[in-house]
Amino acid sequence: MNDTGRPLRHVLILGGTTEARRLAAVLAAEPALRVTTSLAGRVAAPRLPAGEVRIGGFGGPDGLARWLREHAVDALIDATHPFAGTISHNAAVAAATAHVPLLALRRPGWVPGPGDDWHPAPSLEAAAAALPTFPGTRIFLTTGRMGLAHFAHLTDLWFLVRSVDAPEAPCPPRMHTLLDRGPFTLDGERALLREHRIDVLVTKDSGATATAPKLTAAREAGIPVVVVSRPAVPEGVPEVSDPAGAVSWLRKVAL
Structure with a gap:
């Protein structure tokens, strides 16, 4: 009452x-x-x-x-x-x-702007299938720990995986895990892409402002972004x- x-x-x-x-x-x-x-x-x-x-x-x-x-x-x-x-x-x-x-x-959701090199994918499976078609082998994967099984078969690619909690198998065999939680800064995302020599960014269209700086950093570096569409x-x-x-x-x- x-x-x-x-x-x-x-x-x-x-x-x-x-x-x-x-x-x-x-x-x-x-x-x-x-x-x-x-x-x-x-x-x-x-x-x-x-x-x-x-x-x-x-x-x-x-x-x-x-x-x-x-x-x-x-x-x-x-x-x-x-x-x-x-x-x-x-x-x-x-x-x-x-x-x-x-x-x-x-x-x-996020909207691409001038200079963005975005590649939409309808699912995590489709995103994984698209990765071998890009030049370069170093992937920044920011889709969360729950969907890593979709990328586990990509043995020729190296993944930087960022998630809040540690992922569990199955995972890509060549993987470095970064445990972190947003919000992330633009300077921090720029440094991360440089340090790990990232060739492709994979993300879900979460629309969150806390994680959007990675998109700006990728645009500045000329890095293609595979964007998984939301249901x-x-x-x-x-x-x-x-x-x-x-x-x-x-x-x-x-x-």
Whole structure:
């Protein structure tokens, strides 16, 4: 109950992104709301948001639908990483099953500018298949530790892999791992490309400003960039690009 005696409206955020943390901070200050953020638990030391936090999976769409009902959730906001396709699909199915309004919060994707040498790829598999067609053998791979298996067969290439946590096998046999977390600076990315003599950059279209300096550094160095396209938001799910848009939607459906 809030100060007026009315029951709190419960909002569940599927989080793990900067936008999710910003949204949780805004909503936690709303006296009429109870805010819970769910984190997948794939990062060893996640940055915790304001409000209540749960860590771990739900057991698929049926488990999430059950959690929505049992915890009297009034609105569900999918603010996961743009490439968390399975979670987004499960959220759409669960929200429809539990009759809970669902919104997707997705930051805008990157847009190439003058001088960029970008090569779109529809998937990690396609990105891996394209790499042998580029001149040079030294690859800066910034697609995260979960998809390294797609590159494990490329034995003639050397990879610099940057991720928050240490990757697990299968991995490319010729690989150097750099454990780091953004935001990254332009000077730092320039130095990294020079130090490791990078020939090709591979990245997902995450749209994050914290990791965008590598794109500028690659453009300056004349390095081609393989950009893996993000999956579409599930059909029928409304989408906004920032926390302010999510707050506006929430005021219409749950406040």
